[in-house]
Amino acid sequence: MPTPGTSPGVLVTRPEPGLSETLAAVSAAGWVAYASPALCITPHSLRALPHHFAACVLTSGQAVQAAQASLPPTCPVYAVGDRTAQRAQSAGFTAVQSARGDAEALAALIIRTLTPESGPLLLLSGARQGMELADRLRQAGFRVVRRVAYTARPARQIAPDVLCALRAGEISHSLFFSSESAVSWLAALPEAYRDAACRTTAIVISQAAAAVLEKAGWTHCVVAEKPTAQAMLAALGVCPAGRILRSSD
The missing domain is CATH 3.40.50.10090 (Rossmann fold)
Known part of the structure; x- marks a missing residue:
């Protein structure tokens, strides 16, 4: 996996089964993958x-x-x-x-x-x-x-490394695989990190998930062409080669 800070990060809120394979696919596309399952x-x-x-x-x-x-x-x-x-x-x-x-x-x-x-x-x-x-x-x-x-069940907390990456501006995209996941992840997110999360580009599996995030303050949501993990990964695409993400981006 690339070193955090050298490429844009992608937040993956999918639980297992599916989390590990999505993390691998995101990493293979050149992004830095951050695991943050919204559901247990x-x-x-x-x-x-x-x-x-x-x-x-x-x-x-x-x-x-x-x-x-x-x-x-x-x-x-x-x-x-x-x-x-x-x-x-x-x-x-x-x-x-x-x-x-x-x-x-x-x-x-x-x-x-x-x-x-x-x-x-x-x-x-x-x-x-x-x-x-x-x-x-x-x-x-x-x-x-x-x-x-x-x-x-909703996750109770978000891992410290994810919160640190959000605060540092190292996460550019967030993947949400259901409206339930979006609601649960937002409930676990400390309020101090809400603005940083809302500045990421959300890629979502449905319009219902987009509605949850937009209500929470997300400024950019992309709905996958089909309600599948493959379509979400296609919407994410390959990481821009050689780009270095800075907190000012």
Whole structure:
């Protein structure tokens, strides 16, 4: 990783799984990557499942662990995006399809390729998440069993090295992967560092996340073309070669 101060820094607020690979991708593009996960993820063990399911629906890669522990590898999996699909394949699932988008794209893929007569669907999501997707599928005639696969708690504090980099003007961009992450990270940010954070360019996964940051005082938010980590990294781009970031920039 480059030495802080020699290249612009990028704040990565994504939790694991996903944080490490994003840090690596940011560093490979020439930026200085700062880890500052906004959420702490706690996996859940699922209680006994009452059905044989036509498919498992995953709204996040964080739900893969619960799916792996509860379902046979032959169960078809519908994943919200490519990275979630790849994690499901790495976990041993043999029939995985990616919606390459958001919950709306995931619902459309399922409705297009399955019928309600195929059997019930198991929807695995985080606490307080996935309800709209479940409702959409039920309106289309599907029977949906929703289970909470993990809980996401707000981070309580931000690492001192991140705060020091913000104060020194060494972070030029910030990546936010959900509106929930934006809310949680801002809640953990000491007020004395708010202005420095708001001067960074925020790259966000959705307009909802942008709205959270703009309300907090962010002056420049870029919404990724697609609601995926790959699109966010594309919006970040390669670090300008040889640029030295100073606090006056």
